[in-house]
Amino acid sequence: xxxxxxxxxxxxxxxxxxxxxxxxxxxxxxxxxxxxxxxxxxxxxxxxxxxxxxxxxxxxxxxxxxxxxxxxxxxxxxxxxxxxxxxxxxxxxxxxxxxxxxxxxxxxxxxxxxxxxxxxxxxxxxxxxxxxxxxxxxxxxxxxxxxxxxxxxxxxxxxxxxxxxxxxxxxxxxxxxxxxxxxxxxxxxxxxxxxxxxxxxxxxxxxxxxxxxxxxxxxxxxxxxxxxxxxxxxxxxxxxxxxxxxxxxxxxxxxxxxxxxxxxxxxxxxxx
Amino acid sequence: xxxxxxxxxxxxxxxxxxxxxxxxxxxxxxxxxxxxxxxxxxxxxxxxxxxxxxxxxxxxxxxxxxxxxxxxxxxxxxxxxxxxxxxxxxxxxxxxxxxxxxxxxxxxxxxxxxxxxxxxxxxxxxxxxxxxxxxxxxxxxxxxxxxxxxxxxxxxxxxxxxxxxxxxxxxxxxxxxxxxxxxxxxxxxxxxxxxxxxxxxxxxxxxxxxxxxxxxxxxxxxxxxxxxxxxxxxxxxxxxxxxxxxxxxxxxxxxxxxxxxxxxxxxxxxxxxxxxxxxxxxxxxxxxxxxxxxxxxxxxxxxxxxxxxxxxxxxxxxxxxxxxxxxxxxxxxxxxxxxxxxxxxxxxxxxxxxxxxxxxxxxxxxxxxxxxxxxxxxxxxx
Numbered sequence: 001x002x003x004x005x006x007x008x009x010x011x012x013x014x015x016x017x018x019x020x021x022x023x024x025x026x027x028x029x030x031x032x033x034x035x036x037x038x039x040x041x042x043x044x045x046x047x048x049x050x051x052x053x054x055x056x057x058x059x060x061x062x063x064x065x066x067x068x069x070x071x072x073x074x075x076x077x078x079x080x081x082x083x084x085x086x087x088x089x090x091x092x093x094x095x096x097x098x099x100x101x102x103x104x105x106x107x108x109x110x111x112x113x114x115x116x117x118x119x120x121x122x123x124x125x126x127x128x129x130x131x132x133x134x135x136x137x138x139x140x141x142x143x144x145x146x147x148x149x150x151x152x153x154x155x156x157x158x159x160x161x162x163x164x165x166x167x168x169x170x171x172x173x174x175x176x177x178x179x180x181x182x183x184x185x186x187x188x189x190x191x192x193x194x195x196x197x198x199x200x201x202x203x204x205x206x207x208x209x210x211x212x213x214x215x216x217x218x219x220x221x222x223x224x225x226x227x228x229x230x231x232x233x234x235x236x237x238x239x240x241x242x243x244x245x246x247x248x249x250x251x252x253x254x255x256x257x258x259x260x261x262x263x264x265x266x267x268x269x270x271x272x
Numbered sequence: 273x274x275x276x277x278x279x280x281x282x283x284x285x286x287x288x289x290x291x292x293x294x295x296x297x298x299x300x301x302x303x304x305x306x307x308x309x310x311x312x313x314x315x316x317x318x319x320x321x322x323x324x325x326x327x328x329x330x331x332x333x334x335x336x337x338x339x340x341x342x343x344x345x346x347x348x349x350x351x352x353x354x355x356x357x358x359x360x361x362x363x364x365x366x367x368x369x370x371x372x373x374x375x376x377x378x379x380x381x382x383x384x385x386x387x388x389x390x391x392x393x394x395x396x397x398x399x400x401x402x403x404x405x406x407x408x409x410x411x412x413x414x415x416x417x418x419x420x421x422x423x424x425x426x427x428x429x430x431x432x433x434x435x436x437x438x439x440x441x442x443x444x445x446x447x448x449x450x451x452x453x454x455x456x457x458x459x460x461x462x463x464x465x466x467x468x469x470x471x472x473x474x475x476x477x478x479x480x481x482x483x484x485x486x487x488x489x490x491x492x493x494x495x496x497x498x499x500x501x502x503x504x505x506x507x508x509x510x511x512x513x514x515x516x517x518x519x520x521x522x523x524x525x526x527x528x529x530x531x532x533x534x535x536x537x538x539x540x541x542x543x544x545x546x547x548x549x550x551x552x553x554x555x556x557x558x559x560x561x562x563x564x565x566x567x568x569x570x571x572x573x574x575x576x577x578x579x580x581x582x583x584x585x586x587x588x589x590x591x592x593x594x595x596x597x598x599x600x601x602x603x604x605x606x607x608x609x610x611x612x613x614x615x616x617x618x619x620x621x622x623x624x625x626x627x628x629x630x631x632x633x634x635x636x637x638x639x640x641x642x643x644x645x646x647x648x649x650x651x652x653x654x
Contacts, residue, residue: 022294058405058419062397086397144430147590150459150650151423153430154399157309158301161405161419175395184653198653200396203506205653213455217653221502222511225605232605235452238435240532257608 018065018081018100018131020162023055025136027112028064029090036111044073049090050110053117053133057162066090067119068098069108076124077105102129136160154199176202179220186216188267209233209254210267211245224271225257231269232256285363293416296360297408300369303358304408308344308422312337314352322351323487324382332491333581335463339426341388341404342468342490348373348387357411368411375405380475380483388422392476392507399654400424401509402476428459428650429590434531436520438606440538440629449606450536451516457654460513460521461647462592463581464493464600465504473504491580493598493645498636501601505648513647515604515631518613522587522594522628540627542587542594543570547627552595555621563621571596574620595626598645601634609633612644 030051034040040050048071052064064086070078080098084090107122119131137156144153151157177183177200184205185193190212198205201219208230209215215233224232231254236245245253247264254262256271263272286292307314312334319328326342337343343352348371350356357368375386388404400423407419433454441448468490471483484490496504498512505512519538526537540547547553551567568576569584573596585592593600600613610631619625625632634644 056398056421058407060391060393060398060405060421144457144459146430146432148430149425150428150430150457150652151400151403151425153457153459153652154654155423157305157423157425159421159423160297161421163417163419177396196653197396199399199509201509202393202401204509204511204650214653221506222651225608233456235435235454237454237532238450238452240435240534255606257605 020055020057020063020065020083020164021053021131021133023136023160023162024053024117024133025056025159026054027117028052028054028086029066030112034110036113037109039107039109040069040071041107042071044071045075046071047094049094051112052090054086055162056159057164060161062086063162064088064090066093068094069105072105072107076103077108078103079105079108079121177219179203179218181219182216183219184214184217186210186212186214188212206230207233208268208270210269211236211247211253212267216268225255225260227257227260227271229271231262231271285365289413290416292363293410293413293418296362296367296369296410296413297418299360299362300358300408303360304369304420304422307347307358309338309425311340311343311347311352314347320346320351322346322349324384325349325351326490327487329488329491331577331579333579333583335426335583336466336491336581339422339424340468341390341472342381344371344404344406344422345384345387349384365412367413369408370411372407372409372417374407374417378475380471380480380485390472390476391421426462428461428648431458431460431517431520431589432531434525435533435536436516437523437536437538438516438519438629439631440540440627447536448538449516452532453520454531457652458517458649459652460517460591460649462586462590464593464598464645464647465501466491467494470494470496470504473507477507493580493643495638495643495645497638498601498634498646501646505646508648508650510648510650512601512603513649515602515610516606517649518594518600518602519629521589521591524588528588538629541571542585542628552621552626556624559622561621567621571615571626572617573615573623573626574617576617578617594628599634599642601636601644601646602631604631607631618642 029049031049048069050067050069052066054064056062063083066082068080080101082093082098104124105121106124110119115135117133121129183198183201184196188210198217205217205219206222207215207217213236223229234253234255236253247267247269251262251269254269256262260271262269325346346352348356357370360367360369371387373385373387375389377383377385388406390404392402404422405419406422407417409417435450435452438449467484474480474483501512522542523539524542527533539545541550544550555561563575587594595615596617599616602611602613604611612632612634614625614630614632
């Protein structure tokens with residue numbers, strides 16, 4: 001019995017997780033059909049993107065490692081890892097060589113939770129590889145608290161980076177978001193069309209108040225209240241009355257500099 | 273009866289050196305964070321021994337050394353303690369975690385190789401606009417190193433969601449201008465922007481001819497024109513502080529638990545609602561009033577010894593220097609001409625300007641007779 005256990009332990013050897021995965025902070029591009037802890041068995045003989053892991057390298061470039069898998073069929077399966085820029089598509093690399101490949105796979109399954117990734121690979125020679133990755137702490141998205149700093153609210157105060165800058169072939173373009181770009185799309189009916197990306201604005205952002213709890217926002221300097229500029233947001237609850245804000249009927253949720261008046265474009269308030 | 277033998281389950285170290293290295297680094301993160309955010313606690317009575325990097329000055333509070341890259345550099349150069357490693361006990365072994373001087377010198381400061389690299393975010397993705405890259409290694413596990421970002425978690429402080437008042441109407445029955453910040457994540461600088469921070473901005477933006485090389489003045493407020501103040505704050509995705517935010521941060525709410533009170537109180541000072549009961553009120557009626565050290569801790573006015581980075585004047589939400597200290601530049605969209613905090617160390621304690629809500633006008637240009645400080649705030653939209 002003891003002998004059997006020893007053999008079993010040696011077969012289930014813990015393998016080395018691919019480089020840079022200690023710095024992973026999230027999973028992206030996850031295959032929508034593959035469930036946690038279910039062997040990936042279909043469609044046989046085809047290449048599939050299982051998922052990608054995202055991390056920052058030492059030069060602060062956001063990269064992702066795509067996990068591409070040829071599902072076993074007539075031949076054993078192959079797993080390859082390809083490092084690409086974060087905005088690239090894993091699908092574009094299905095038929096190109098990986099930066100790292102593992103052949104002879106009999107079965108593969110994986111599980112992703114909020115905090116962990118586990119991959120289990122059974123090789124043809126009855127060997128099993130197990131990768132276990134704990135993600136770096138995710139940024140806090142909850143409400144900020146008294147005495148909290150903006151950096152603490154945006155994420156952890158320490159963030160690990162991958163020691164290597166990745167394959168030289170991975171070109172990362174650092175495009176700055178231009179001033180005037182809509183970074184938080186909220187309609188006059190207060191429907192959020194897309195979540196805010198304003199934290200990406202290089203020089204901050206400004207809001208055009210429209211009577212919603214959060215109005216549409218654009219990248220660029222905040223110059224509210226001046227002539228031709230958006231009105232300044234005054235708030236929704238300072239009057240302690242539950243009102244339905246219609247800019248043309250009641251623009252009290254916004255204000256302009258002295259001598260200017262609030263003018264409405266739909267429900268959006270500007271100063272003229 | 274013989275006591276049962278205790279079974280201690282010891283975790284086994286991972287087989288791979290890389291995995292062991294990762295685990296040691298992970299275990300060290302709370303200590304690295306503490307060194308970064310609260311390293312000032314390690315400063316002994318003798319101060320710091322790195323004149324080339326950062327000075328220890330008795331009139332500068334310990335907060336200056338928190339999240340300060342020059343302090344980080346000084347620590348790893350051995351200017352704070354003789355021992356410059358973080359000791360981690362793991363798997364029955366002690367590991368020494370140290371920072372590597374793997375970054376190029378910042379020529380404007382010194383020829384010394386750096387234990388950090390400042391960065392300003394390029395492109396999108398990273399939520400922090402700026403920060404510091406450092407690299408750690410473990411003496412007992414050579415051949416590996418771990419770069420990481422240290423964020424500036426010491427700079428600003430959250431303004432809680434509630435209804436606030438701007439200014440102090442003459443008629444106490446007048447509710448004046450009120451507003452609220454529900455749904456907004458506003459973070460205000462705790463202190464004035466310093467010469468050191470402006471230097472770092474100039475280094476990051478490659479405009480180095482105006483670098484202030486006088487290290488003794490680095491903790492002091494940066495005295496730059498309004499256009500440069502705006503450019504500085506905007507570079508980091510921030511804005512120059514607004515007058516109504518200044519009032520919100522300094523006028524203590526009557527009931528912290530009720531964010532929508534029926535009346536918004538406008539106290540005269542952050543620490544006492546009735547000015548008459550403060551040293552400022554007493555000075556107005558008694559021209560012979562002698563300032564005490566405690567008075568000067570609450571508000572640095574004319575006649576007080578200068579102090580920087582003191583937290584004795586902190587308001588209800590952690591904002592400093594509400595009364596006295598330096599005249600401060602404020603953006604004011606409600607009354608644009610009232611763009612300067614009038615109360616300052618230039619005026620005697622008896623001056624009527626020493627009240628919350630007292631604003632005056634500034635032309636945006638620095639003048640030796642009127643040195644104007646500033647700070648930034650950031651509104652975060654996630």
